[in-house]
Amino acid sequence: MNKGLKKLIFAAMFLALAYVLPFLTGQIPEIGNMLCPMHLPVLLCGFICGPVYGLAVGVIAPLLRSLTLSMPPLFPTAVAMCFELGAYGLFAGIFYRVFPKKTGYIYVTLIIAMILGRLVWGAFMYALMFAGKAEFGLAAFWTRGVVNALPGIALQIVVIPPIVMAFKKAKLID
Numbered sequence: 001m002n003k004g005l006k007k008l009i010f011a012a013m014f015l016a017l018a019y020v021l022p023f024l025t026g027q028i029p030e031i032g033n034m035l036c037p038m039h040l041p042v043l044l045c046g047f048i049c050g051p052v053y054g055l056a057v058g059v060i061a062p063l064l065r066s067l068t069l070s071m072p073p074l075f076p077t078a079v080a081m082c083f084e085l086g087a088y089g090l091f092a093g094i095f096y097r098v099f100p101k102k103t104g105y106i107y108v109t110l111i112i113a114m115i116l117g118r119l120v121w122g123a124f125m126y127a128l129m130f131a132g133k134a135e136f137g138l139a140a141f142w143t144r145g146v147v148n149a150l151p152g153i154a155l156q157i158v159v160i161p162p163i164v165m166a167f168k169k170a171k172l173i174d
Contacts, residue, residue, distance in 0.1 A: 011053040017041035018061035036152030046092030054089020084121035
């Protein structure tokens with residue numbers, strides 16, 4: 001199968017997963033905010049399809065859900081998520097391609113992508129504060145971006161590397 005077509009198919013699958021996974025936590029938004037279900041497929045897309053597809057899926061997924069389901073709310077939540085998830089997919093794809101292809105570097109890549117994605121989200125929210133569109137500061141960043149998301153961060157660290165390794169073992173990653 002053509003590499004480009006394979007990546008496009010996987011990216012479509014990850015976009016579909018990013019659309020569907022939040023339904024698992026949709027009845028209890030607090031759990032959804034803690035588990036970050038849209039983050040998993042976007043990060044996987046970055047690893048498996050590369051930075052361009054990871055960025056595209058990360059930007060499209062929250063907008064698509066917001067425009068079709070009104071969840072998350074378009075502004076500022078979905079727009080901020082576009083920046084955050086786009087950064088996740090982009091950085092996961094870039095660093096996975098740059099670092100050595102050893103198992104430990106999957107974890108390093110994942111952690112760097114998660115940190116940079118959170119920083120991009122925080123920078124966007126901070127910019128909204130200066131525009132008078134949101135109240136946001138270091139305490140809000142720490143609480144909403146780190147403390148509340150700890151279960152999701154742990155889930156990502158536990159789930160994503162074995163999936164990436166399985167794709168690698170099956171020779172589905174270049």
